[in-house]
Amino acid sequence: MNNGFESKIVAFCCHYCAFAAADLAGVLRLKYPPDLRIIRLPCTGKLDTLFLLKAFEKGADGVLVAGCLEGSCHFISGNLRAKKRVLAVKNLLERLGIEKERLEFFNLSSAQGERFAQIAREMTERIAKLGPLRSSGRCPYDRG
Amino acid sequence: MESNLQRALEAKRFAITAECGPPKSADRKVIEEKAQLLKDWVDSVNVTDNQTAVTRMSSLAACTILKSLNLDPVFQLTCRDRNRIALQSDILGAHALGIRNILCLTGDHHSAGNHPQAKGVFDLDSVHLIETVRKMRDEGLFLSGDKLEGERPMVFIGAVENPFALPYEFRALRLKKKIEAGAQFIQTQIVYNIARFREFMARAGDLGLLDRVYILAGVSPIKTPGAAKYMRDNVPGMDVPNEIVARMESAGKGLEDKKARAQAWRQEGIRICVEIVQQLREIQGVAGVHIMAIEWEEAVPEIVTQAGLKAP
Amino acid sequence: MIVADQKPIEEILEILAPYKRVLFLGCQSCVAVCMAGGEKEVGLLAAAVRLARAKSGAPIEIAEGAAKRQCDDEFNEPFGPVIQQQEAVLSLACGVGVNKLAERFAIPILPALNTRFFGKVERQGIWKEVCAGCGDCILHLTGGICPIARCAKNLLNGPCGGVRADGTCEVKRDWPCAWVQIIQRLEELGQLERLLSTRMAAKDWSSDRHGGPRRRVREDMLLEA
Numbered sequence: 001m002n003n004g005f006e007s008k009i010v011a012f013c014c015h016y017c018a019f020a021a022a023d024l025a026g027v028l029r030l031k032y033p034p035d036l037r038i039i040r041l042p043c044t045g046k047l048d049t050l051f052l053l054k055a056f057e058k059g060a061d062g063v064l065v066a067g068c069l070e071g072s073c074h075f076i077s078g079n080l081r082a083k084k085r086v087l088a089v090k091n092l093l094e095r096l097g098i099e100k101e102r103l104e105f106f107n108l109s110s111a112q113g114e115r116f117a118q119i120a121r122e123m124t125e126r127i128a129k130l131g132p133l134r135s136s137g138r139c140p141y142d143r144g
Numbered sequence: 145m146e147s148n149l150q151r152a153l154e155a156k157r158f159a160i161t162a163e164c165g166p167p168k169s170a171d172r173k174v175i176e177e178k179a180q181l182l183k184d185w186v187d188s189v190n191v192t193d194n195q196t197a198v199t200r201m202s203s204l205a206a207c208t209i210l211k212s213l214n215l216d217p218v219f220q221l222t223c224r225d226r227n228r229i230a231l232q233s234d235i236l237g238a239h240a241l242g243i244r245n246i247l248c249l250t251g252d253h254h255s256a257g258n259h260p261q262a263k264g265v266f267d268l269d270s271v272h273l274i275e276t277v278r279k280m281r282d283e284g285l286f287l288s289g290d291k292l293e294g295e296r297p298m299v300f301i302g303a304v305e306n307p308f309a310l311p312y313e314f315r316a317l318r319l320k321k322k323i324e325a326g327a328q329f330i331q332t333q334i335v336y337n338i339a340r341f342r343e344f345m346a347r348a349g350d351l352g353l354l355d356r357v358y359i360l361a362g363v364s365p366i367k368t369p370g371a372a373k374y375m376r377d378n379v380p381g382m383d384v385p386n387e388i389v390a391r392m393e394s395a396g397k398g399l400e401d402k403k404a405r406a407q408a409w410r411q412e413g414i415r416i417c418v419e420i421v422q423q424l425r426e427i428q429g430v431a432g433v434h435i436m437a438i439e440w441e442e443a444v445p446e447i448v449t450q451a452g453l454k455a456p
Numbered sequence: 457m458i459v460a461d462q463k464p465i466e467e468i469l470e471i472l473a474p475y476k477r478v479l480f481l482g483c484q485s486c487v488a489v490c491m492a493g494g495e496k497e498v499g500l501l502a503a504a505v506r507l508a509r510a511k512s513g514a515p516i517e518i519a520e521g522a523a524k525r526q527c528d529d530e531f532n533e534p535f536g537p538v539i540q541q542q543e544a545v546l547s548l549a550c551g552v553g554v555n556k557l558a559e560r561f562a563i564p565i566l567p568a569l570n571t572r573f574f575g576k577v578e579r580q581g582i583w584k585e586v587c588a589g590c591g592d593c594i595l596h597l598t599g600g601i602c603p604i605a606r607c608a609k610n611l612l613n614g615p616c617g618g619v620r621a622d623g624t625c626e627v628k629r630d631w632p633c634a635w636v637q638i639i640q641r642l643e644e645l646g647q648l649e650r651l652l653s654t655r656m657a658a659k660d661w662s663s664d665r666h667g668g669p670r671r672r673v674r675e676d677m678l679l680e681a
Contacts, residue, residue: 053503095465096508134510250616253608253627271613272658287658306617310636317652321613325655333617380626381617
């Protein structure tokens with residue numbers, strides 16, 4: 001399934017939904033690939049477009065952003081704003097010659113442990129198909 | 145006095161002017177053919193200046209062709225494409241070529257034309273242009289105060305006004321500004337909404353303007369219900385009441401044959417135009433009509449005869 | 457404020473193509489406020505360019521910085537040592553900043569922005585032109601609304617006949633007619649009579665850039681005698 005490499009996927013997760021769902025997936029002992037690095041945000045509204053670019057720059061092969069179901073944002077519209085930012089960066093990636101599918105936005109609730117595991121599997125499969133973002137070796141400018 | 149239009153207006157004859165749009169080519173025959181269609185029916189013929197900002201043969205050149213065929217051209221001059229140097233130069237040239245009427249306009253913006261990339265000029269506005277022509281003619285001075293040397297451009301000065309654009313109460317006041325700047329005749333936007341036009345004329349009357357200027361009301365025959373709807377919905381500054389659209393629509397109803405339907409529409413368009421002309425004649429201060437039969441010059445003789453303005 | 461747009465990323469990549477070591481220098485003044493060339497945008501653009509260049513196999517080394525105001529030498533001076541080590545500078549300032557860097561440093565200074573206009577914030581994410589910098593202000597006559605900047609035809613005796621039924625301009629559909637606004641405003645101020653009774657004279661454009669490049673001198677502020 002991993003196409004010969006273990007991908008790095010950064011998952012920006014909202015504290016109120018996706019992060020709790022990830023926790024639930026763990027409690028339920030659901031299996032999902034280990035490629036994800038989860039970063040908790042107080043709300044996906046906090047998501048800065050620079051976080052997304054920096055994640056790719058620092059070596060991520062894929063990035064996902066997971067926020068609350070539409071209409072259920074703890075801060076009313078943070079998830080909607082985040083979605084717009086993700087769309088803008090997808091468009092920019094495409095223009096930079098990078099597959100926009102490497103970035104995705106998901107909506108889920110804190111009760112959806114299984115959905116979280118499924119998102120992790122789906123994204124890992126997708127990135128495996130696309131292959132590593134950099135074809136070989138260490139990124140020349142990656143000092144970290 | 146060499147302006148035929150001025151002569152007709154000063155003799156208190158109900159004046160008729162028409163419009164001749166120059167071609168998108170260098171073909172003088174187009175102008176000659178339009179001249180043939182119009183010459184026996186109108187006092188003067190306006191030549192548009194790259195109307196709707198689409199590049200066409202020069203207005204001044206087309207005016208000269210009309211003049212050579214013994215028509216009295218009205219040279220439409222816009223501020224869109226010329227700065228004050230070019231405008232004044234064309235005013236001098238127009239007189240030298242025998243042109244005796246100039247209509248001063250700001251001009252349609254080029255963003256909707258066929259060269260939206262152009263650098264718009266708009267050095268002067270229409271009010272400044274009117275004043276410039278008057279100053280050259282009456283004082284022998286250029287706009288800057290520099291003196292003309294010798295013959296002055298002896299032209300009849302025209303302007304336009306649109307009674308159908310916001311703010312309505314302000315339109316007669318703007319007309320006043322143009323008259324004070326030197327406008328002697330006014331050609332208005334096309335009238336379809338007679339009620340609103342009456343209000344405009346009443347306001348102009350209240351301001352004492354009707355004795356100071358000749359107002360020619362704009363009219364235009366409609367070819368199809370689609371054209372009526374387009375003007376109603378999409379042309380800023382046009383006011384086409386729903387009744388007129390409805391009349392155009394019902395004129396073609398039940399006619400399957402395309403030719404017959406087109407013919408019925410055209411007849412109705414001319415009929416509406418004639419009715420408007422007849423109503424306009426009754427309004428105090430209307431000194432004539434300006435018939436804008438755009439690319440349909442054949443309609444002009446019909447409108448003129450049916451409205452009883454001239455015997456066939 | 458001066459309002460600018462970032463150039464399309466494709467154009468920026470093309471401009472940068474010959475260079476491998478570049479300083480991206482933003483400006484924390486107008487272009488930071490209008491979200492085109494501040495510190496934030498420097499970070500975003502640098503990340504984007506690094507990604508594209510790494511992907512295309514022609515990596516680039518980018519130094520990042522933002523001057524307090526790129527139109528003043530003193531704020532650019534601290535970047536001098538960094539600039540010495542670069543092949544070029546990509547300036548995210550308005551055109552003034554680009555010109556300023558170019559006269560001070562002997563390496564290519566490249567523009568990342570298209571400088572647009574003097575504008576105001578309409579609301580978050582929208583800016584509108586309201587001053588044309590014509591050099592001969594008449595706002596005291598027009599109720600604080602500039603017909604030179606806000607009327608597509610620069611009319612001084614408007615409005616033209618192209619006002620739409622909803623009061624917007626025939627040229628720009630979502631732009632209210634400046635002259636309709638001026639008339640309303642003067643009416644509110646009780647100053648409409650003045651507008652009605654006077655014709656505004658033709659404008660002297662020699663103070664505008666039509667009179668050639670402009671220069672301002674304040675004799676009393678000159679340091680030399």
